Amino acid sequence: MATTMISPVQPQKPWKATKLELLPTVLILLGTVIATYVFVAVTPMKGKLAYAFIFFVFGTSAISIRNWVKLGRAAAKDALASSIAFTGAAIVFLPVISILWTTIYKGVPGLHWTLFTQSMFTASYSDPVSKGGLLHALVGTLYLIFISIIVSVPMGILTALYLTEIKGRGSKFIQFVVQAMSGVPSVVAGLFIFAALIVSTPIKASGIAGAFALSILMIPTVTRTAQEVLMLVPNDLREAGQALGATQWRTVAMIVVPAARNGLITATILGVARIAGETAPLLFTIGGSDNLNWNPFKDYQGALPFYVWKGLLLGTPESIQRAWTGILVLLTLVLILFVLARTLGGRRMKK
Amino acid sequence: MSATISQRPVPPAAREITTKPRRSDRVFRGVVTGFGMASLAILTLIGLFLALRGFQTFKHEGLHFLTGVKWESVTSDTGKVTTDFGVGAMLIGTVLIACVALVVGVPLSVLSALYLSFYVPERLKKLLVSVVDLMAAFPSILYGLWGFFVLMPMVEYWAKLLYKYLRWIPIFDAPQPFFERSPFVAGIVLAIMIIPIVTSVSREIFAQTPLDRVQAAYALGATRWAMIKTVVLPFGSSGIVGGAMLGLGRAFGETVAVFSVLNIVFKVNFHILYGTGGNIASMIILKWGEATGDETKALLAAGFILFVLTLLVNMLANFIVRRTLKSGK
Known part of the structure; x- marks a missing residue:
């Protein structure tokens, strides 16, 4: 009834x-x-x-x-x-x-299979597009991304932890500094690595120098996103950890960071998307080689943006075609990262 | 009997209650604080190293480095090298292009932020916001390539129209009708590049508008526009200024995209339509290729100027934005 x-x-x-x-x-x-x-x-x-x-x-x-x-x-x-x-x-x-x-x-x-199996070692940029490829640039870009992640993700996340968990006396100032750092022009980051490393240390123009330059741009991006994510972790969780007698270190390591895991991955991806297409810092730091180099610590390295840059500067129809194809590959990479960050970020929001 | 008692599990000794942090905590706090300070260290090092390497140039050129308009290194017959480096023309060019970018980009950004905050259908909102964020993720070389091949021909046509009808306004005049690769073109490309940041900052600030005031305006019978005019814009105006300055910082430092569409000439030029311009960042990569010795140092000094310029603009912008965001809470 x-x-x-x-x-x-x-x-x-x-x-x-x-x-x-x-x-x-x-x-x-x-x-x-x-x-x-x-x-x-x-x-x-x-x-x-x-x-x-x-x-x-x-x-x-x-x-x-x-x-x-x-x-x-x-x-x-x-x-x-x-x-x-x-x-x-x-x-x-x-x-x-x-x-x-x-x-x-x-x-x-300009897309064809040899693009991903050959470098420009034997081909010139003005050769017909079917000759040569961008394998060297793809490998270089992946190396750059990989090393930049290793350098900047720990730094970014730890800085974010400082800003959200420790909240020391200096945290307001550091917040200010991080924001200022995110405005550093990319060309200045490249010049800095040139002036600080390439001129005076044994590190010469190579993949790792480029990755260091890119890290300067990536750290603030990772920090700011990670900070936003960590602030979303409810305070109840932290208090629950403390109430169970955990030290702050254990609360952060076992509760706060795992709770924000997806968001921290998003922060990493957004950082990578920020640097994957940077050209200006690489012009001073990686040398822009045309052949495949598997060693990021030694000798010149290629990169996708550099490949596009060279094609654009040369200005012949074939090299321009190479530039467009290179940018298509680069944009696809950025788009994949972007969608990945969005879906992960979206899932976090729903929780 | 006694055996069973002795077998009873002994509870662990209770931890001493203390306010003194344990060692693991001290290490943790120390490490994290150290990394927190690292960004400050990096920022200081950037300034320090660029200033240090450029010191010789500053000493040699003095204030002339900022005001001079020449960039030459002449080797005489006797092998003596005389240099004359000045970034004056490039400095003016940088500001000029950035101003074009702001004049074009900021109104568009504010309009689209208003649209995204108050007008867009709810279904489309998420998608369009993602598209604006995507714009920020596009590599700058993509803007350069697209600007050169797609936008430049179009903008040259607009420049001709402006020249034809508005040349009585001094800045739209030109010594010769040569409109290719002008500061105007570079400014438009930059405008598109700063739109995402200005839009998202403005949107963030509009979202902080006190809801009670919004609802009060509607309750008094305000139309949407009246509400925006009387509540949102007065509240957000200083935030928009901050967002515009963040965009300005971006515009100052942009390199590759500007290099692709700008005809870099070491000459002071205030005619935005005339195909002669400069920008410190793109000048650095233009000259880098053949630079040796003193010129490299001069370029590092130019980098230092650029660094200081963008740092100041960014700090001021962040200060303004943060103050506005706080006032909404």
């Missing part, structure tokens, strides 16, 4: 526009398209820019005027602001679409 079926109530949205109310909007849109076309055809203006601009002006004013007539001045202003905000956002997103599309469109013709 108590269990009478309760049919789920559909939420009502009385403010939602009915089909009849939508009609004028559609008509205005249609009218604007036609008016734009006619206006551009009649006046001496031409080109996509003119169409876009006139469409924006006509559309915005049409909607604003309609709102003014129907609802008054405040509504007209509101409509004007909405369409300007929308246009601004649209302009921001256009380059992304263009960049992704251009990279695929121009990069794909």
Whole structure:
């Protein structure tokens, strides 16, 4: 008796526009398209820019005027602001679409299997694209990423632990320093490694020097993300650890860090995504070799951004094609890392 | 009987209750604090090493290093090398390009941050926010390549239009109608590159707007725009300034993308449409290839100037942003 079926109530949205109310909007849109076309055809203006601009002006004013007539001045202003905000956002997103599309469109013709099995040792950048490959650059980039992770992830996470767990007297200042460090231009990081290591120590231009330069850029990224994640760990967990008699060291090592594990991996991935495509620091530090070098501690090393850079500088059609294909491979790498970081980060949020 | 008693498990001795940290804790705190200080050490070392290696140049050129507009190293017949290094033109070029980037990029960023915070349909929000973050993850060489092949032809057309109709405004004038690889093009590329950071900082600040004030505005019958104008913008304006300055720091230090689309000439040029410009960071990689001895030192000195410049801008920006974020809580 108590269990009478309760049919789920559909939420009502009385403010939602009915089909009849939508009609004028559609008509205005249609009218604007036609008016734009006619206006551009009649006046001496031409080109996509003119169409876009006139469409924006006509559309915005049409909607604003309609709102003014129907609802008054405040509504007209509101409509004007909405369409300007929308246009601004649209302009921001256009380059992304263009960049992704251009990279695929121009990069794909240069893809072939030897790309991943050969280096540029025997080929020159101006040779037909089917000769040579970017194996050396791929190996170099993977080495750079690997060494940078080894250097910067412990540093980043420990710095984040200092900021969240110890909260010493200096932590506000260190926070400030980390933020300042994340603004260090990449070219300065390269110059620093050149001035500090390559000139005066036995470490010469090689994979490891490049990785050190990249670490300078990676540490602040890892620190800031790790710090955000560690702050999300509920204080209850820390207190529970203390209440069980654990020392702070054991609380952090066995409770806080494992609880934030996924987030810390995200921090690492975001750090890698930050440095994978850096070019400027490598120009001073890795030498940019064209042949395969398995030893990151000795001799010049190649890297994907460097490969693209060389192709762009040379400027022949074949080398440009190589640059586009190289950037396609690099962008794919960055995209994979980005999606990985997102899914891991998303899972953490759900918890 | 006594045997069973002796077999009873002996409870472990209770730990002494003390406020003194144990040794493991002391080690832990020491190590973590040490690593916390490491970033400070790195930052100091960067400044120190660049200043040290560039010291000779600073000493030799003096203040002229900042104001001079030439970058030459001439070897005379007798083998004597006379150098004249100055980053003045490049400094002006850096600021000029960054200003173009700010003028174009900041309004767009604020608009898209407003759109993402208050207008976007809930379904699209996550995707679009990810896209903005993705923009920040694009390698700068990709912006360079795309800027050179896709954006540059388009922007040159805009430059011609600006020159045709607006050349009565001094900055849109040009000594000759030569618009290729101009500071304007570089500024537009940089604008696109700083949009993600300015957008995400602005969005973060808009999200901190006190909800009670937002709801109060709506309750008084404000439209969305009226609410934004009276609540969000006054609250967030100083944060937007901070975000813009973070963008400025990025724009000062950008290297590869600017190098790809800029015609670097050692000359002071205030005409943004004219194809002559400079930027300290890209000048460094332009000159690095053939640099030896004194010139390398001069380039390291230029790097030091760039480092100090970006550090100051960034510190100020972070200070402003943090203050605004705090005031919302």
